[in-house]
Amino acid sequence: MRTGGRTYDDPFEGTIGFLQVTGAVDDRVFRVSPQVWIDDTLFAEESLAAHRAPSSIDDIIDHADIPVPLLMLYSDSIDTLGEVGDSPSRPFGWNDFLYEHFETAGARDDIVRLRLDGTTHFGVTDAQLMTRDPAHRFLTDPIDAGTSLDIVNELVVGFLDQYLRDAANDFPHEPLRRHPNVLSRHDVVAIRDWWLAKTPDEQASLEQRLDEALETP
Secondary structure: OOOOEOOOHHHHHHHHHHHHHHHHOOOHHHHHHHHHHHHHHHHHHHHHHOOOOOOOOOOOOOOOOOOOOEEEEEEOOOOOEEEEOOOOOEEEEHHHHOOOOHHHOOOOOOEEEEEEOOEOHHHHOHHHHHOOOOHHHHOEOOOOHHHHHHHHHHHHHHHHHHHHOOOOOOOOHHHHHHOOOOEEEOOOHHHHHHHHOOOHHHHHHHHHHHHHHHOOO
């Protein structure tokens, strides 16, 4: 299941294969747990915002727009990011195909995708506080745990202040200015360009295959 290639056709094929495998084995992490995470997230959102939230966020992988603002924080782990194209190369993560219609990917200001350099997938969680070397170096290296967690906390608070409290905090531009060496935008506009280069028949075929993969028992 490839995460990179010359075009987004390769990671798309990898996504299809990934969905088929997780569906075939009824994988708990990717097939069962997400709904629990969604329910927990909605409960927190409703409690914090005290206004109506969507009752479900189904099929957000299926080139559909998520109905609420989203903060997506990427690590720079080689295990979760590949590259697409030759020159210049573009980092790719599985979540690049999520949360937005392919034809408008990268157009929404309230879907904020950021990358924290110097950390891995679990390095953006408290898991890094519960490990020692040598395992710890695989979570946050060269960035240290305190710095990465401070930045994560700053981003979460800034995002919630912006979209739940309507604060004029210049998010995400302010944290990007504060941490220019480790924090950067993760751009998915190339997903839109890849999709719009397809013919209507090609788009319909890819949509059908994605729908079938999502429905894999």
